[in-house]
Amino acid sequence: MKKQKILITFIESGFGHITSARSISDSLKTKYGNKYDIEDCYIMKGSKNGLKFEKFLTHQTQATNKIRGYGFFILGLLKLFGGVHLMRGIHRSLFRKYTKTIMAEFEKRKPKVIVSTHYFLTFCASEYKAKVDKDCIVVTYNPDNNVHTWWDGRDIFINNNEDATKEAIEKHKFKKENVKSVPFTARKAIIESNLTKDEYREKLGIDKDRFCVVVADGGYALGKCKKVTKELLKTDRKITIVSVAGKNEKVLNYFKKLQVKDNIKFMPMPFLTNIYEYYGAADLFITKAGPNAILDCVYMGTPILVDYYPHPIEKATKHLFVDSFGCGEYISSPRKIRKRVEEFVDNPKLLEDYAKNTKKVDKNKNGANDIADIIDAELSKQKK
DSSP states (O other): OOOOOEEEEEOSSHHHHHHHHHHHHHHHHHHHHTSSSEEEEEEGGGGHHHHHHHHHHHHHHHHHHHSSHHHHHHHHHHHHHTTHHHHHHHHHTTTTTHHHHHHHHHHHHHOOOEEESSEEEEEEEHHHHHTOOOOEEEEOOOOOSSSOOOOOOOSEEEEESSHOOOHHTTTTTTGGGGGEEEOOOOOOOHHHHOOOOOHHHHHTTTTTEEEEEEEEBBBBBBHHHHHHHHHHOOOOSSSSEEEETTTOOHHHHHHHHHOTTEEEEEEEEEEOOOOHHHHHHHEEEEEEEOHHHHHHHHHOOOOOEEEEOOHHHHHHIIIIIIIIIIOOOEEOOOHHHHHHHHHHHGGGGHHHHHHHHHGOOOOOOHHHHHHHHHHHHHHHHHHH
């Protein structure tokens, strides 16, 4: 008998959506790889229209990081003028050709289940179900820590915390039976990364006797990574600074040309697929409030210092991991960040409680396994 197809969709608009999709794929293949035909698909890359729209979405993400207030303005505007109803109208008219392109990609593959971690792919999948294949099962995992106004909640919608689930039902009026909560997801590489801090430092060439800070700002380094790095390089403390420029070659080249004092070991880096190992090697991670970057760092047991949140989605992440879980601090001023880091260098015990609080998030309680079970249960229902 031909196996039912589960299509896991990948999209670049920031890199958190890819990370979450990878986690779900890993769990599905581990638990149900023999039962279903599980296909990973970078669905936007299959056509010119798809590539064009993915590039547009990426530029919008970059703009929210680069232009102060832009993310709050856009989300506020969408909410004011109808939220998801406005988004549906836009994607059925202004962006109609891109929606039709992705629906055609689905129709070519004829999946029994479409898994999405991005609002646009969720919308396209729900349209495909409504207009092409009413028996298709659409499963969305929301990788954010709240539910923003443009998510389409017509089908199964899964969150990583109860507050987001409550928000989906009470604020956005999603059907209660469609909304579910699971623990945070973790991809296989993170779950299997269990070396000690010293072992990671030896592996990565990081000095064991220096305080180590990793500085990053998502995949594009368009937040405060550059400013914070410049300020940290003023310190007179003995320190290792790993600054990750991601895919921003301009920032990387800038870092490489900087003159560094003898007390500092400076390690500028491009985009890293194993950045979680650097988190594991570090004493502190300084970053904007990207949900997946912070989650990966917390999984590795390292405290965080949030320097920026460009929109309500990342504000919710800062609230959850800093204010609620107590995994670190929020400081927006680069100068104050340097002063605080110097306090940590002088007295590392100041970070001990933050490190302990990272244990509140257990990577071995992997929500991706629960998502895999939800998908299997939905497929089983259809057989009855």
